Amino acid sequence: MKKLTLSLLIISTILLCGCWDSVEINKREYLFAVGIDKKEDKLNFISEIPKINEGSEEDRLVYSNEGESFADFYHLNYLHSDKVISDRLMQVIVLGEDLARDSEAMKRIFDEIQRSPQMNRRVKICIAKGKAEDIINTEIPSSPIVGRFLSDMLVKLKRESQQDVFTFDEAILNLGKTGNAMIPLVEVNEKSLKIERAAIIKEYELVGFLETDELEAVMLLLDPSNANIRNINVETDGTTISLDAVDVTMTDKIRLKGDKLSVDYYVTLYCYVDSFIIGNNSLEDRYFLNRVKEESIKKLSETSTDTIDKLQTQYKADLLRIKDKLYKYNKNEYEKVRDKYDEIFAQADIKVYYKMQIKSTGLVK
């Protein structure tokens, strides 16, 4: 019996070698970025492959293939190249604007990425203003590999809380939870790329864009502790003063009574004076500082009100995740209005109350 078991085991080690279908690293092509555009009834896949195997970190190949799905794209690549394509190191997926406006196509793409055992859910995602092909084809002199450039940029923007979403995982989780997501919008910027704005995705469909200041206003309410507000420049008594919010605290009150939703945000900004003007001693004047605060709050309030109004009336998209908070902390009331939440959100009374404290004038008075 022992001999039989032993021989079975020895035979199995020969037959069941796990590496029999392995592909050596120099026989692979690693995708760094994939752009997807809509092309009539099909999809156009633009792939960026760095020439890692040839020892150059800065050279790349850009292929373009038409297909109906990622599977088609991989199959065609297999037929068109002497190497085996691999998406294990894929950094970023760029979705073209036309594709993002087609919810059916978006759902198919998202489903395929989610379903794939090979593709990592941490792959970064962004929407292209215009065609994804233009984004992938951009020649950036300082950083020729677009996938790496976009990946580093998205990580930085997420870390600094300039963007809400940077990975496919976050996008699909937000869409699943609230039906809405803000996905970074990438645009060609002369010989480079820029990500200043965000695309509003509602039920897997691109419905509009948030401008930079609007995005900041939303991010401030979503993640106040990490919010990265641009300098607040106000003109008081004929002089421009620039303030930097170094710390932000926020509390919110969400009330749902029947069909009436009211949300109050109370935001406190702790600011430093970034720049003023040499020779002006107004910063020592308490009343002057109060006027500066009033002007700043007025400016911030205007942006917040306009942004919230845009979300409520134009896009009917709850990017503030009020729905999620209602479900988590007021489930009883939320269940009653679950089916008509979009209407209730559009009619909601959402207010942002700002308070400001100037903590320091910097290194000089």
Next chain:
Amino acid sequence: MFNQDITPYQNLSILLLVSFVLQSMLMPVLLTGVDGPEGWISVLIAALILFFAIKAVNKAMKTYDEDTIISVSDKVFPKFISKLIGIYYIFMFLTVNSLIMKDFAEQVKLMMMFRTPLSTVIVAILLTAAYAAKKGIHTIANITNIVLLTSLIPYLLIIIFSTYYADYSNIFPVYPPDMEGILKSVPNAALSFFGFSLLLFSNSRVSAKGKNPKINKRYLLISAVLYMVSYLLIIVKFGTKEAANLVWPFVSIMKFVNIPGFFFESTEIVGLCLQITVIFTSICILAFFTNLAMQETFKTKENGYFIFIQIPILYLMAAGLPGMYMMFPYIQIPIYILSGMNLFIPLLAAYAAGRKYKRST
């Protein structure tokens, strides 16, 4: 032919490891069963029920501490019933083992060896596991102890590291709970504590039997905590809606491993490698106890050959059964039956043993 004795802590490791494997396999059923993140309440209720059951069983079985549930049944029930009980345990162990094997083989194929036929993976696991199980419980217990330290703990750490960028508010709402879903999921959770069925066999193989009640309770406590923590980790990472959509939540969560300074081409493979050892060991354990159940039901002297008899049965069952994801819509009633039987049989045997003891004194 086997070295029969294991230490109480080896027994604890065996019970914990097998329960963890069942818990991760049945996690999707729990995640879909409750509308909300309150599935952990089902686990808590199941653990409480099993706590009282373990207490009752240990108390009644004091006089039969050298016996397994089958040999106790032989002494307290008519032969026909004890044979039925034996056949039930054989059938249950074989089914659970083949399901684990099938599920695991599918994971390996999908994530690591795309072009290797599924049956090849199953045969490879089966032959190796059979060889290890043939070495006896002492060897298996030693392997389990090592695996617990070298694989299960790092595997759990990987899952914890994977919850980077998780939303911890996903554990809400707790109130109002989905009571119907919670109660309906209690049998699922109870079946996941598979160590409860194993301890009815493994307790008789422990060298210091006086420690069994304490070790059994400790097993239940640790296993319940592990189960609830794993459940909550998945919930905070994915949220209730997305979590219910996943076929293998543990594999999916491992795609997010983010350990600063580490680079892996495919992060989930690292977790899968550790999972291989965990699942492989539990297959060995189950194969051994199936062998024991067969030996006691059919009352044979030479026992090791039942390991080999299991190979074709397990292979056919694993190859024939659909994957867990295909079974989700139909699995609820079998779970109720298995869970009910697993609780009912030992309690009935304990009751009968207790009565017999009272009558004799």
